[in-house]
Amino acid sequence: MKHLVILGAGTAGTMVANRVSRSVPHDWSVSVVDPSPRHLYQPGLVALPFDGRGAEALERPRAATLSSRVHWIQEEVHAVDPTTRRITVGAGSPLRYDLLVLASGAVAGVDELARSLDGHWGQAVHEPYSLPGALSLRNALERFQEGRLVVSLPATPIKGPAAPLELLFLADELFTRRGRRTRVELVLTTPDAAVWPGPQAAHVLDGLLQRRGITVERSFVPAALEPGERTLRAADGRTLSWDLLIVIPPHRGAPFVTRSGLGDALGFVPTAPDTLRARGLDDVFVLGDATDLPVGKFGSVAYFQSRIVSESLLHTIQGRASETFDGHMSCFVESGRGRALLLDGGYGTETAPGPFPLPWLGPLRLLEENRLSHWTHQALEPLYWWALLPGHTLPIPRRTPRRQAPT
Ligand SMILES: Cc1cc2nc3c(=O)[nH]c(=O)nc-3n(C[C@H](O)[C@H](O)[C@H](O)COP(=O)(O)OP(=O)(O)OC[C@H]3O[C@@H](n4cnc5c(N)ncnc54)[C@H](O)[C@@H]3O)c2cc1C
Structure with missing residues (x-):
């Protein structure tokens, strides 16, 4: 028996496991x-702090997301040794693999941040990247009446x-609805010069932020947080005061x-941008948030990559050439007031306005804020559980549409 082992059963790992398990030869096992x-x-x-849903609405038992053909090993991986093709897990004996997929995602450093802020955590300083964090932010927003809210x-x-960006747009909608918007200042700090990597999307998003009265502090690299004084200092010395601070924790x-010597300085895996193999390791594929690739860490990227990696795994087993990834990503930005806009791009191409996914017909339109994009975005959640995770193929192009503008 040969073994395909997938480390991480999040968005990417689950899609690959369910997809591949339908087609692997009988002498191969698939484990996550x-x-x-x-x-x-x-x-x-993102929406949890603003809607009345319970946390349980966002979760499913993992077993229910995995096909019965997939063997789920409920253990934490401690290390991988690519020379002996062994994986150390929990207290059990090491696992052996013939092909390996790294789909262990990115970790938002919520715990480190909470420890460093001690008693201030969850009071005036919040993070929205965990379930408890998003729920605690909901309470804080309910209490917040006036002052400066910084993301x-x-x-x-x-x-x-x-x-x-979505948090700020939704906050704008919330405080407008409550009649408190003139008393609440909304500010985004970003370490980058632009709010989005591609110039066309950045231009459209800048316009939206401006129209909603949201200020942007650019090239603001957070260096020190003083919760007692309610200030945030940037590496260049700028100081920003706040009344409610929403911190997106640093990711790794x-x-x-890192323990296995497979990561870069941040613990992301150096990955060949086209084949999605770990650099220098032909029997190891990487996808989703775990890669070091210059594409956004989006579930949509994980979806497009899962199609490539699944086919490449089967091709590798059959001794055929790998499929290649062109950096395709699609992303809705919820802009509040029942509207959203859609971005779509790939390596070296960025979103340009126009119909999507079908040329001329759409029915969606890129870079245009409208209700259809909002409703399509809302439909993604049931699609996630019923189509994406089970490994079905959506009727959207796997490759980045070619008519888009080069960056
Ligand atoms: C607030 C927020 C909003 C987002 N909004 C969007 C959006 O609008 N559109 C979009 O496309 N994407 C969005 N994303 C991103 C999307 O959720 C991720 O890109 C996607 O989940 C990546 O999938 P992944 O499988 O790489 O990582 P994950 O889904 O995070 O899965 C990683 C898995 O690895 C497991 N793991 C980690 N360490 C180990 C270990 N040592 N041993 C075994 N298993 C391990 C974890 O338990 C986890 O199950 C959002 C993410 C967040 C946090």
């Missing part, structure tokens, strides 16, 4: 290793890069990646 008993729909964390981005890549790869 993940210690966590529940699967969280992470994009749902602060770290200097590392983050998952769901649209989430901080899973600790076992």
Whole structure:
């Protein structure tokens, strides 16, 4: 028997496991290793502070998300040794693999931040990247009547890069509805010069932020947080005061990646941008948030990559050439008031306005804020559970549409 082992059963690992398990030859087993008993729909964390849903709406038992053909090993991975092809897990004996998939995601450093802020955590300083964090933020927003609300981005890549913008748009809607908007100042701090990597999308998003009265502090690399004084200092010396602070914690790869010598300085795995193999390791594929690739850490990227990796795994087993990834990502940005806009791009191409996914017909339109994009975005949550995780193929192009503007 040969063994395909997938480390991490989040968005990416689950899609690959379910997809591949339908087609692997009978002499191959498919296993996933993940210690966590529940699967969280992470994009749902953004709306949680603003809607009345219970936390349980965003979770499913992990076993229910995995095909019966997939063997789930509920253990934490401690290390991988690519020379002997062995994985150390929990207290059990090491696992052996013939092909390995790294899908262990990115870790938002919530615990480190909470420890460093001690008693202030969950009072005036919040994070929206965990279930308890999003729920505690909901309470804080209920109490918040006036003052400056700051959303602060770290200097590392983050998952769901649209989430901080969406939080601000939804906060604008919330305080407008409550009649408190003129008393609440909304500010975004970003370590980058632009609010989005591509110039066309950045231009559209800048316009939206401006129209909603949301200020942006650019090139603001957070250096020190003084919760007692309610200030945030940037590396260049700028100081910003706040009344309610929403911190997006710095992100890293899973600790076992670093422990195994497989990661870069942040613990993300150096990955070949086209084949999605770990650099220098032909029998190891990487996808989702775990890679070091210059694409946003989006579930949509994980979806497009899962199609490539699944086919490449089967091709590798059959001795055929790998499929290639072109950096395709699609992302809705919820802009509040029942509207959203859609971005879509890939390596070297960025979103340009126009119909999507069908040329001429759409029915969606890129870079245009409208209700259809909002409703399509809302439909993604049931699609996630019923189509994406089970490994079905959506009727959207796997490759980045070619008519988009080069960056
Ligand atoms: C607030 C927020 C909003 C977002 N919004 C969007 C959005 O609007 N659109 C979009 O496309 N994407 C969005 N995302 C991003 C999306 O959720 C991620 O890109 C996607 O989940 C990545 O999938 P993944 O499998 O790589 O990582 P994950 O889904 O995080 O899965 C990683 C898995 O690895 C497991 N793991 C970690 N360490 C170990 C170990 N040592 N041993 C075994 N298993 C381990 C974890 O338990 C986890 O199950 C958002 C994310 C957040 C947090």
